[in-house]
Amino acid sequence: MKRKVLIILGWVCLWQLLAAVIHNDILMVGPLQVLSALFSMVRQPSFWISIISTMTRIIAGFLAGTMLGILLSWLAYEHSLVREILQPLMLFLKAVPVVSFIVLILIWAGGKWLAFLISMIVVMPIVYVNVLEGLTNTPAGLLEMAQVFRIPKKTVVRRIYSRSVRPYLVSALSLACGMAVKSGIAAEVVGQVRNTIGNGVYMSKVFLAIDELFAWTFMILVLSWLFEKAVTVLLEKAGKRL
Amino acid sequence: MIRISHLYKKYGQQVIYDDFSCTFEDGRKYLIAGESGIGKTTLLRMIASLEDCDSGSVDIEGEKTFAVVFQEDRLIEDMSAVENVRLVSPHLSEETARKELAELLPEEQLDKPVSELSGGMRRRTALVRAMLNDGRIIILDEPFAGLDEDNRRRALAFIDKKQNGRTVLLCSHEDDDLQEYLRIDLENREK
Numbered sequence: 001m002k003r004k005v006l007i008i009l010g011w012v013c014l015w016q017l018l019a020a021v022i023h024n025d026i027l028m029v030g031p032l033q034v035l036s037a038l039f040s041m042v043r044q045p046s047f048w049i050s051i052i053s054t055m056t057r058i059i060a061g062f063l064a065g066t067m068l069g070i071l072l073s074w075l076a077y078e079h080s081l082v083r084e085i086l087q088p089l090m091l092f093l094k095a096v097p098v099v100s101f102i103v104l105i106l107i108w109a110g111g112k113w114l115a116f117l118i119s120m121i122v123v124m125p126i127v128y129v130n131v132l133e134g135l136t137n138t139p140a141g142l143l144e145m146a147q148v149f150r151i152p153k154k155t156v157v158r159r160i161y162s163r164s165v166r167p168y169l170v171s172a173l174s175l176a177c178g179m180a181v182k183s184g185i186a187a188e189v190v191g192q193v194r195n196t197i198g199n200g201v202y203m204s205k206v207f208l209a210i211d212e213l214f215a216w217t218f219m220i221l222v223l224s225w226l227f228e229k230a231v232t233v234l235l236e237k238a239g240k241r242l
Numbered sequence: 243m244i245r246i247s248h249l250y251k252k253y254g255q256q257v258i259y260d261d262f263s264c265t266f267e268d269g270r271k272y273l274i275a276g277e278s279g280i281g282k283t284t285l286l287r288m289i290a291s292l293e294d295c296d297s298g299s300v301d302i303e304g305e306k307t308f309a310v311v312f313q314e315d316r317l318i319e320d321m322s323a324v325e326n327v328r329l330v331s332p333h334l335s336e337e338t339a340r341k342e343l344a345e346l347l348p349e350e351q352l353d354k355p356v357s358e359l360s361g362g363m364r365r366r367t368a369l370v371r372a373m374l375n376d377g378r379i380i381i382l383d384e385p386f387a388g389l390d391e392d393n394r395r396r397a398l399a400f401i402d403k404k405q406n407g408r409t410v411l412l413c414s415h416e417d418d419d420l421q422e423y424l425r426i427d428l429e430n431r432e433k
Contacts (some may be wrong), residue, residue: 145316149330
């Protein structure tokens, strides 16, 4: 732990040194300037409004994508025809660059729904593929045992499928958390949606305020980390109740 | 009554059953005997509706409910022996499940995840799970595998105690202590 802190401190010192060498606030700022920018930003209500507005949409999109991914993976597991129908769609969603969806959604639905829809589109195929993998890898012997002993479907889902799917879902969601935050904010930058983190990032570019850009980036990292932690804790709690 | 008529079953090119017929009467105990690979498990699986025959029929009169000890234990690894038993028989109280399991397993092992139990203890858990279930036909595929003589004797007594007039179909390599079981010898069938 001590070593880890020292390594991080080393990087921060290197960053400060680099900023001192470049000595140009438009190109590079040091950690102290970033902290100062962050302190002045957190005092403004618009900063918190932006965070709440962005994170609400991203979390809502994340939840919708997760639920849709789970639902579709279950349908695909139960019916091979559904799996075949969904396969090209999932390949399409994974292959098409996020920015193409951003532009399309901007045209179709406008900026209000952008972060929500983009994070849903990014999360859904990740959850779908992983949960389907977990369902497919459920031990056939246990399912046969459940069939023979006439265990109700609800109990089979809770006691057998969930145990098989859980590790796949945990790894999918921890990956999807970061992806949802990153792509949701990227969408806001492109769409210039007002009162959002993405708009804050965009404005810092317009006004060449690199200290604010770094401060926003730092906040995005913190929010992404907190989001992932919250999801992991919730999944652990849910796992213990099964 | 379980009536098997003109059963035909093959895997790939290997014919396992060819025009095989037999009958199992209700409430009796049967030993299905024969060498490894002769088709004992296949027969039990077809009776339990887990596998289809290629032709012929398996007819069961009355309620088609089964309680099975599979060749593998098929327990849920992170659940305890008590939880595994109650999973398939939710009507049992925890106290009853614990009491019955304690007849074959040490009490201090009952709350551990079954993944931490020895092979023999897991086998006995699978046996208790089947015998406490209310399936009308009890299918036991090598239920004594991995058990020492003393535990085998106790397991056999447990089967007798919990049979309650139900049909028992058991296959086992060793049959010295299974004299009271009606023997269906697959070695001496035509196929």
